[in-house]
Amino acid sequence: MPAAASEGEYIDPLQWRFEEASGKKSETRDESWDNDMCSVRLVVMHRPTHQPEREQSGDYPFSWHLKGRKRLWELRLQLRFKRVPQGQLHFAAELGRFVEVSGMMRQAQKALVAACRGAAGDCYHSNGDEPSKAGPGVEVEPPTFAMPLWAFDQFDVSRPGEEPDLKSDMQGKGMRRSDGASAYISAMKSALSNLSTDRVYTFCLWGISQFVDCVNWEVTGGVLPVNLDFNRLCGSPPVYLSIYELSSSGSETRHLPSLRKNFLRVAAWSALKPPPELVKPAEPYIATNADYCWDGSHDLLGMDFGYNPTPAPVAAAPAAESIDLLGIG
Numbered sequence: 001m002p003a004a005a006s007e008g009e010y011i012d013p014l015q016w017r018f019e020e021a022s023g024k025k026s027e028t029r030d031e032s033w034d035n036d037m038c039s040v041r042l043v044v045m046h047r048p049t050h051q052p053e054r055e056q057s058g059d060y061p062f063s064w065h066l067k068g069r070k071r072l073w074e075l076r077l078q079l080r081f082k083r084v085p086q087g088q089l090h091f092a093a094e095l096g097r098f099v100e101v102s103g104m105m106r107q108a109q110k111a112l113v114a115a116c117r118g119a120a121g122d123c124y125h126s127n128g129d130e131p132s133k134a135g136p137g138v139e140v141e142p143p144t145f146a147m148p149l150w151a152f153d154q155f156d157v158s159r160p161g162e163e164p165d166l167k168s169d170m171q172g173k174g175m176r177r178s179d180g181a182s183a184y185i186s187a188m189k190s191a192l193s194n195l196s197t198d199r200v201y202t203f204c205l206w207g208i209s210q211f212v213d214c215v216n217w218e219v220t221g222g223v224l225p226v227n228l229d230f231n232r233l234c235g236s237p238p239v240y241l242s243i244y245e246l247s248s249s250g251s252e253t254r255h256l257p258s259l260r261k262n263f264l265r266v267a268a269w270s271a272l273k274p275p276p277e278l279v280k281p282a283e284p285y286i287a288t289n290a291d292y293c294w295d296g297s298h299d300l301l302g303m304d305f306g307y308n309p310t311p312a313p314v315a316a317a318p319a320a321e322s323i324d325l326l327g328i329g
Contacts, residue, residue, distance in 0.1 A: 013215050014044060014271075015028055016266050018030060018264065039079070039080045041166060042077055045061065045062035045066060046074070047215075071207075071210060073214055074204060076202070077202070077264075078163055079243070079263065084197060085245045087245045088148065088245070088246060089148070089243055090246055090255070091152070091203075092243075092244065096235075097235060098131060108224055112223050112233070116208045120147050120208055121148075121185075123146060123148075124146040125144070128140065128142050129254075139256050141256050150185045152177075153176060154174055154204035155201065157200075160198070160199075160200055215272065216270070216273075219233070238275055240267055241265070247261070
């Protein structure tokens with residue numbers, strides 16, 4: 001099924017790129033990626049919440065799937081592992097730096113986390129460690145919201161070559177959480193305990209999308225009385241999405257970077273609220289001769305009281321009277 005009839009005319013604000021710890025990065029909006037851990041395919045579809053007229057008409061990519069639904073977006077992932085994970089896998093949203101959240105913003109954050117827990121189930125949330133309060137050389141945890149993979153809303157396991165097309169109608173593929181959470185979680189745990197390099201794993205997420213408008217970059221969906229600029233909670237974009245294996249380390253419960261083995265990591269942002277480094281500075285104004293020319297149409301001294309640039313006609317002076325001073329007229 002086509003994404004939309006006018007897809008070529010639509011400029012999608014949602015941006016992302018794959019990133020590696022080595023510094024290697026993909027092109028913006030690449031839909032596939034390979035590293036030493038796995039091969040990945042990614043599709044993100046969303047409603048044009050920034051253009052209500054398009055949303056109303058259905059004139060946008062994947063409207064056949066999204067129009068009229070509660071979800072604002074849907075993320076679809078396919079993984080083929082090159083190395084079988086040994087520990088539990090987590091899907092996480094992570095910030096690039098520590099952000100101080102207090103007062104009303106802390107209450108807003110709690111409301112968002114509670115809403116996401118209600119939609120996705122079990123999750124881990126940490127505001128992270130403030131680097132300035134950590135000792136020299138002490139590792140700090142970044143702000144992290146992590147979920148087990150059974151927080152995804154749909155999953156499928158396929159033989160290579162038989163996996164579903166991520167841009168197609170996936171109704172009836174694999175299992176869905178909405179078919180029964182208990183059976184779904186049980187089946188997902190069974191699949192995750194038998195991961196193989198000879199299978200392709202498909203995951204779809206949309207349950208928490210009702211609370212985060214990724215295009216307008218806002219917390220929405222009735223979590224708060226009014227929509228909230230997401231930068232009030234995340235500082236500034238991008239937000240990093242990742243799937244990682246977490247190693248155990250004694251009594252340590254934090255998701256420290258040194259304990260994570262990333263299978264994929266994606267930087268995501270909206271072109272409507274881009275990262276600071278992508279904001280182009282305003283070009284300086286360059287004056288021209290026209291800025292210094294006067295055509296007579298403006299009173300430069302501010303003394304114009306009904307000034308008319310066309311002079312009024314002046315009456316001719318009467319001819320002088322002739323006088324015969326010598327009396328010889």
